Amino acid sequence: MSVHACLFTFLSAVGTVQGGVEGVLDSFHRGAEIETDRVLVRVQDFTPEKADQLIWLRARVHTSRAKGKQCFLVLRQQQFNVQALVAVGDRASKQMVKFAANITKESIVDVEAFVRKVEQKIESCSQQDVELHIERIFVVSQAEARLPLQLEDAVRPDGEGEEEGRATVNQDTKLDNRVIDLRTTTSQAIFRLQSGVCMLFRDTLTKKGFVEIQTPKIISAASEGGANVFTVSYFKTSAYLAQSPQLYKQMCICADFDKVFCVGPVFRAEDSNTHRHLTEFVGLDIEMAFSYHYHEVIDSITDTMVQIFKGLRDNFQTEIQMVNKQFPSEPFKFLEPTLRLEYTEGLAMLHEAGVEMGDEEDLSTPNEKLLGRLVKEKYDTDFYVLDKYPLAVRPFYTMPDPNNPKYSNSYDMFMRGEEILSGAQRVHDAQLLTDRAIHHQIDLEKIKAYIDSFRYGAPPHGGGGIGLERVCMLYLGLHNIRQTSMFPRDPKRLTP
Amino acid sequence: MSVHACLFTFLSAVGTVQGGVEGVLDSFHRGAEIETDRVLVRVQDFTPEKADQLIWLRARVHTSRAKGKQCFLVLRQQQFNVQALVAVGDRASKQMVKFAANITKESIVDVEAFVRKVEQKIESCSQQDVELHIERIFVVSQAEARLPLQLEDAVRPDGEGEEEGRATVNQDTKLDNRVIDLRTTTSQAIFRLQSGVCMLFRDTLTKKGFVEIQTPKIISAASEGGANVFTVSYFKTSAYLAQSPQLYKQMCICADFDKVFCVGPVFRAEDSNTHRHLTEFVGLDIEMAFSYHYHEVIDSITDTMVQIFKGLRDNFQTEIQMVNKQFPSEPFKFLEPTLRLEYTEGLAMLHEAGVEMGDEEDLSTPNEKLLGRLVKEKYDTDFYVLDKYPLAVRPFYTMPDPNNPKYSNSYDMFMRGEEILSGAQRVHDAQLLTDRAIHHQIDLEKIKAYIDSFRYGAPPHGGGGIGLERVCMLYLGLHNIRQTSMFPRDPKRLTP
Numbered sequence: 005m006s007v008h009a010c011l012f013t014f015l016s017a018v019g020t021v022q023g024g025v026e027g028v029l030d031s032f033h034r035g036a037e038i039e040t041d042r043v044l045v046r047v048q049d050f051t052p053e054k055a056d057q058l059i060w061l062r063a064r065v066h067t068s069r070a071k072g073k074q075c076f077l078v079l080r081q082q083q084f085n086v087q088a089l090v091a092v093g094d095r096a097s098k099q100m101v102k103f104a105a106n107i108t109k110e111s112i113v114d115v116e117a118f119v120r121k122v123e124q125k126i127e128s129c130s131q132q133d134v135e136l137h138i139e140r141i142f143v144v145s146q147a148e149a150r151l152p153l154q155l156e157d158a159v160r161p162d163g164e165g166e167e168e169g170r171a172t173v174n175q176d177t178k179l180d181n182r183v184i185d186l187r188t189t190t191s192q193a194i195f196r197l198q199s200g201v202c203m204l205f206r207d208t209l210t211k212k213g214f215v216e217i218q219t220p221k222i223i224s225a226a227s228e229g230g231a232n233v234f235t236v237s238y239f240k241t242s243a244y245l246a247q248s249p250q251l252y253k254q255m256c257i258c259a260d261f262d263k264v265f266c267v268g269p270v271f272r273a274e275d276s277n278t279h280r281h282l283t284e285f286v287g288l289d290i291e292m293a294f295s296y297h298y299h300e301v302i303d304s305i306t307d308t309m310v311q312i313f314k315g316l317r318d319n320f321q322t323e324i325q326m327v328n329k330q331f332p333s334e335p336f337k338f339l340e341p342t343l344r345l346e347y348t349e350g351l352a353m354l355h356e357a358g359v360e361m362g363d364e365e366d367l368s369t370p371n372e373k374l375l376g377r378l379v380k381e382k383y384d385t386d387f388y389v390l391d392k393y394p395l396a397v398r399p400f401y402t403m404p405d406p407n408n409p410k411y412s413n414s415y416d417m418f419m420r421g422e423e424i425l426s427g428a429q430r431v432h433d434a435q436l437l438t439d440r441a442i443h444h445q446i447d448l449e450k451i452k453a454y455i456d457s458f459r460y461g462a463p464p465h466g467g468g469g470i471g472l473e474r475v476c477m478l479y480l481g482l483h484n485i486r487q488t489s490m491f492p493r494d495p496k497r498l499t500p
Numbered sequence: 501m502s503v504h505a506c507l508f509t510f511l512s513a514v515g516t517v518q519g520g521v522e523g524v525l526d527s528f529h530r531g532a533e534i535e536t537d538r539v540l541v542r543v544q545d546f547t548p549e550k551a552d553q554l555i556w557l558r559a560r561v562h563t564s565r566a567k568g569k570q571c572f573l574v575l576r577q578q579q580f581n582v583q584a585l586v587a588v589g590d591r592a593s594k595q596m597v598k599f600a601a602n603i604t605k606e607s608i609v610d611v612e613a614f615v616r617k618v619e620q621k622i623e624s625c626s627q628q629d630v631e632l633h634i635e636r637i638f639v640v641s642q643a644e645a646r647l648p649l650q651l652e653d654a655v656r657p658d659g660e661g662e663e664e665g666r667a668t669v670n671q672d673t674k675l676d677n678r679v680i681d682l683r684t685t686t687s688q689a690i691f692r693l694q695s696g697v698c699m700l701f702r703d704t705l706t707k708k709g710f711v712e713i714q715t716p717k718i719i720s721a722a723s724e725g726g727a728n729v730f731t732v733s734y735f736k737t738s739a740y741l742a743q744s745p746q747l748y749k750q751m752c753i754c755a756d757f758d759k760v761f762c763v764g765p766v767f768r769a770e771d772s773n774t775h776r777h778l779t780e781f782v783g784l785d786i787e788m789a790f791s792y793h794y795h796e797v798i799d800s801i802t803d804t805m806v807q808i809f810k811g812l813r814d815n816f817q818t819e820i821q822m823v824n825k826q827f828p829s830e831p832f833k834f835l836e837p838t839l840r841l842e843y844t845e846g847l848a849m850l851h852e853a854g855v856e857m858g859d860e861e862d863l864s865t866p867n868e869k870l871l872g873r874l875v876k877e878k879y880d881t882d883f884y885v886l887d888k889y890p891l892a893v894r895p896f897y898t899m900p901d902p903n904n905p906k907y908s909n910s911y912d913m914f915m916r917g918e919e920i921l922s923g924a925q926r927v928h929d930a931q932l933l934t935d936r937a938i939h940h941q942i943d944l945e946k947i948k949a950y951i952d953s954f955r956y957g958a959p960p961h962g963g964g965g966i967g968l969e970r971v972c973m974l975y976l977g978l979h980n981i982r983q984t985s986m987f988p989r990d991p992k993r994l995t996p
Binding site: 042044062064081082110111112144145146147148151182183184185186187191192195196198199202203206210215216217218219220221222223224225234235236237238239241243245252255256258259260261262267268269271273275283284286295296432433453457458459460461462463464472489490491493495498499500 | 538606647679699718719739955956959
């Protein structure tokens, strides 16, 4: 097959009343000199105002159905679709109808067509008031006839159509064929919303005077002793993948950047095969110096979350509704200002509900979820902060509570009863940090560089790290984090 | 040392006329209940309008100089600084002046002071019209007496003050002590500008309808045959670090996201010890479907670069001037629309300048630089595109030029004669891609998943990847990429 013929795989694609193929090939294939003035119209712009116009459209063949001398196509662009029709008559031959009927699903086609108003709304399409009467049709890129999964199966709500024997697609099949699964309205909506979360996160913090930083992912030492860390071959030595940007965020604070954030991958070599763990995820990280009280940090983070929730509610309703069609959930509720409970208050609520656990014990996942439900009942919010965790269950660099050595100036944040952020005021004094590391039996040699960062003047500071995929999953009320990671990584999945 | 005493390392910090220490400790240490209403004023806000006000300030001791019964301090916040004075008199004892004089450089202090107008401008400070008359001073965090480098040495232009025996700081010392080096006005400016580049990149693309995506960094196969790739231990198997997000960007295009971008780390296991190579850098990546011609992609990318250049020119002049003080350079020039030359035109200019090289030969780094100078002379621009590279020097997935099989629909972009982006129209047809891979003798089994991505309908598309650190280095006219990477990674450096 020659390069020329291949360029747009047009050769198998000729189905036209008037043989416009060469003209089209021409405008595609020429170099810099010739460009076409043809304008492609977007599917969402097909409204009655366009009636009787002759337009060009590039779209996927979503479905095609021949019926006597006609072929009905549904043409799709992302979440939008429109009905199109080729009928034997003045403009189309029997051969052309047959050609159109044989175009494989998911192929990309260019069509020239008249926009026509319809009398009865087309309920199955996003563009309900018009259809396209096709004059010419070309295949730009042909899909293989056998698709590994059907889009309509992949968006079917669990249980729906079971009696009729309609299939749903299991998650591994979806992920194995992600390039097709991502075309579904549900996936398109999820990842557009995810893009929105990142934008809202950064815009809010930029307005608050934060500076974006880039931190290295290949690091020479694992700061918390080397557990759960991936090893990398690095020329003649070995290195690790960063479990969090924390050290680097803190160094930036010690280097006078005052308030910083970063968005980037975080790596955890945990063999956790759960609905909410990934081995690689995207961290939305914040660190800031504060003036007098670490609650200044909590307030900055919770306000950022509130701005994200508001931005999603106000600008991503279409996406939220789209996901809800397949995965129904209650709208996400939040308070302003954010509810902040102390750990002891949370424990008291759990005790009252019959849970037996000690004062300095960490929350188990079931207890976190239960507490989330109790908080929702009592305060009507899906988002809250649990403050002042027991010192014993937090990392060595956590600032102890000056008023009660059993507790610490640390906090977790929860959405729908699941943790999305862990954070704390950090110890900024090299001597106290050394003492705490010794208490935790950490090898001082391995964290020397970390401790040394605080020897040349360090302001009091705190921060936290938010899991992007968890925020998206829990905001949308989904039940598996693989739905909100485009190409998820877990102990059993490294592809695609 | 008790936790309480350590919390703000206040104990060594008591130097006050009126013993206000306990009050301060109090407001720092209490929990949620008590917060101070003290307002900290920022250094840049010390102007004559504040004259005679009693204010609080937290800042670093930049320099301190005792002179008889007085001690002059320069207090610094990021790039701003102000002169402050403690003098023996009604409000300050001899002990207090001595205490102030002994505060180590880079310590963080809280001072209560009157703002006073000065008669003669203080040329050495950013706040030239006022000074602070200190009433009380507390050390919030004490720096060790011996600093690994002096900030004033680290910002000294090369060669300046050599006769007086003044030191400059070599780059390894700076990088080894990055937490101090990042405090210099030069570093502060560089990384604030870098943050701006990322913001401008994303904002421009978001306005153009691009969607931000997150791509995995741990991958199961090295797409280009496994050269220059870092290996990661992944549970019981091994994996690689992504050399670029290209496959994933392309999958998103095949999955109907239409136009995508991502910002994230890119890993190259090249043993290149040059001024412009890093083993880990930040990629600003773009991929988009186009309608009729891959120049639509070039136009989107060059317009994005132009928006970045304009945004920097218009909003980051302070930072640019700050860097120029230490590293003088010509202002960065660009044209609108961007200059696009074909490879053969570039070659002709080089031939004319006496360079001997073949038509299908790649440009060497010296020839790239020479061509950059020739282009600057002829067109007065520091930014241009070189289009239609010889097919032979580009990767297998590059779309051949349909008009001339010796060339390809690919391009590089240059700033000040150095490459900052490499990109191309990609082959979107599985069969042609297979043919091209065979031609390049690539093991088809290893790239099966990649090729399969194009089997279910793929639109014509192209893109490119921009190196963030290179853009910052070349825009600012710097000469080493380690200056624009906060924590650079190269074959010899993995720390801090």
